[in-house]
Amino acid sequence: MDIQSLKVACSSCNLRELCLPMGLSAPEMVRLEDVVSNRRRVKRGAALFTIGEPFTALYAVRSGFFKTCVTSIDGRDQVTGFQMMGEIIGMDGIVHDQHACDAVALEDAEVCVLPFDKIEQLSREFSALQHHVHKIMSREIVRDQSVMLLLGTMRAEERLAAFLLNLVQRLHARGFSQSELVLRMTREEIGSYLGMKLETVSRTFSRFMDDDIIEVKQRYVLIKDTQGLEALANPHAAAGNAKAERNISAS
Amino acid sequence: MDIQSLKVACSSCNLRELCLPMGLSAPEMVRLEDVVSNRRRVKRGAALFTIGEPFTALYAVRSGFFKTCVTSIDGRDQVTGFQMMGEIIGMDGIVHDQHACDAVALEDAEVCVLPFDKIEQLSREFSALQHHVHKIMSREIVRDQSVMLLLGTMRAEERLAAFLLNLVQRLHARGFSQSELVLRMTREEIGSYLGMKLETVSRTFSRFMDDDIIEVKQRYVLIKDTQGLEALANPHAAAGNAKAERNISAS
DNA sequence: CGACCACTTGACAGCTCTCAAAGGTGGTGG
DNA sequence: CCACCACCTTTGAGAGCTGTCAAGTGGTCG
Numbered sequence: 001m002d003i004q005s006l007k008v009a010c011s012s013c014n015l016r017e018l019c020l021p022m023g024l025s026a027p028e029m030v031r032l033e034d035v036v037s038n039r040r041r042v043k044r045g046a047a048l049f050t051i052g053e054p055f056t057a058l059y060a061v062r063s064g065f066f067k068t069c070v071t072s073i074d075g076r077d078q079v080t081g082f083q084m085m086g087e088i089i090g091m092d093g094i095v096h097d098q099h100a101c102d103a104v105a106l107e108d109a110e111v112c113v114l115p116f117d118k119i120e121q122l123s124r125e126f127s128a129l130q131h132h133v134h135k136i137m138s139r140e141i142v143r144d145q146s147v148m149l150l151l152g153t154m155r156a157e158e159r160l161a162a163f164l165l166n167l168v169q170r171l172h173a174r175g176f177s178q179s180e181l182v183l184r185m186t187r188e189e190i191g192s193y194l195g196m197k198l199e200t201v202s203r204t205f206s207r208f209m210d211d212d213i214i215e216v217k218q219r220y221v222l223i224k225d226t227q228g229l230e231a232l233a234n235p236h237a238a239a240g241n242a243k244a245e246r247n248i249s250a251s
Numbered sequence: 252m253d254i255q256s257l258k259v260a261c262s263s264c265n266l267r268e269l270c271l272p273m274g275l276s277a278p279e280m281v282r283l284e285d286v287v288s289n290r291r292r293v294k295r296g297a298a299l300f301t302i303g304e305p306f307t308a309l310y311a312v313r314s315g316f317f318k319t320c321v322t323s324i325d326g327r328d329q330v331t332g333f334q335m336m337g338e339i340i341g342m343d344g345i346v347h348d349q350h351a352c353d354a355v356a357l358e359d360a361e362v363c364v365l366p367f368d369k370i371e372q373l374s375r376e377f378s379a380l381q382h383h384v385h386k387i388m389s390r391e392i393v394r395d396q397s398v399m400l401l402l403g404t405m406r407a408e409e410r411l412a413a414f415l416l417n418l419v420q421r422l423h424a425r426g427f428s429q430s431e432l433v434l435r436m437t438r439e440e441i442g443s444y445l446g447m448k449l450e451t452v453s454r455t456f457s458r459f460m461d462d463d464i465i466e467v468k469q470r471y472v473l474i475k476d477t478q479g480l481e482a483l484a485n486p487h488a489a490a491g492n493a494k495a496e497r498n499i500s501a502s
Numbered sequence: 503c504g505a506c507c508a509c510t511t512g513a514c515a516g517c518t519c520t521c522a523a524a525g526g527t528g529g530t531g532g
Numbered sequence: 533c534c535a536c537c538a539c540c541t542t543t544g545a546g547a548g549c550t551g552t553c554a555a556g557t558g559g560t561c562g
Contacts, residue, residue, distance in 0.1 A: 070396050074488035078400040092396065094389035101396060120382060124375045131371060137388040138345035144395035145321050145343065145352060149329040151402035152446035156550070187509065195403035197551055202510055218509075218559075237325035407518070437540065448519055453542055469527075469541080 018086030055093025064109020269337030306344025315360020412484035
């Protein structure tokens, strides 16, 4: 245990199937461990990086929970994502060699530092790593597009339902419960992510409770009726929707 | 001219400073031309690719105008972007080896086909190309985040103003007017992108006209007061906003 | 234990959506 | 070449959802 906490070892990390080393061969992973030599602890409320800060590395979340936020010229800010263990942060910084968003820890956290020049160098040697890096960035693009869909077409109930389902789904993939979770963020942060005010988030939680779909006690959430929640997130999915059916039959 | 229309030549393409070959040396560009050997024409209204289609290549827009749209399980769809010449489409497909959105031509268009396996192969040889590919993907992530900010925090007037400013800015970078443009998309498509209904788009255009900030005649738009439009897009930028000022002083 | 922060709830206002009708524009076919 | 049709756009009226403002409660952390 002591040795592990001093030296990073992707090959023994229980996140390796979710994180950067996914799909690498044993010798490749050894070389990767050489690159991923540093860890960094981030206290709750502290920033891993901030807007404008020079970009040098990507970060793999090892433990803890982060939010990323962008800020407009006139000071409005928006949470663009919540990141949990195994997820990669910082790809926004590549294009201008400086970060385009803030990354803030929502609880005490630890990240693996992935110096980007080293990643690029190793990617030129190992096509598996190269392709995986591309996949990670592509996944982020696809995720962002689904958030656009949420923000552009959904109403408050649908947004919050989709948000909760997404969270438990990701937690479940990490070995946690399928129906229980502890929110690491405030109502205001949820609202910022979902494009609604904290009061609306709170009211919507209350409505879900009244409908007996979830149980909420502060940060703790129990999903009592997953199907009901799914129905709230996609209200027209069951009804014979022409477009949806076309998509299903096409695939 | 005939030769050029048969054979792609990045080195003589007037988009090379915006597109994939940016920053490559002469010999590198020659090798790239070998990869970018195919072009494809797409008629107005036709799809360059659709959701679920196998991913094989990225596409560089050579002429014409595209939209990309995602569709939810229950059939709602959302325009996630508009792409003009010099911009790269298709990065959504990398993660699952199939496209996650539709790309539809809004006018007759032509694209350069960039087979992705070839791009990856060449990226392993040329770090300049590798880094540029990363930048293009990172730029897309940053763009998506700014759309989230728009959808999450702005009101109809602000969204449409920001949209118009973004369009003319990109057109201007391509040598077009700074104050005049022709919309290639319908009010409904604008609305889908901006998360509002077509009627609201139309009404907001009318309000801008009443305020003498723009002139609109169907698809044609003349920006009469750029500063006024910027003020509409960032209403609190001028006022002494604490957060904005903190960002300015910090940078 | 106390202060502060997060959360909940209510009342009301306002923005955007919905539904509806009419006017334009561009394309197609006779 | 003209007429017709389909689609896009504009505008109005009213409804509904979410935001705003406000007050009070409860939980958490120093």
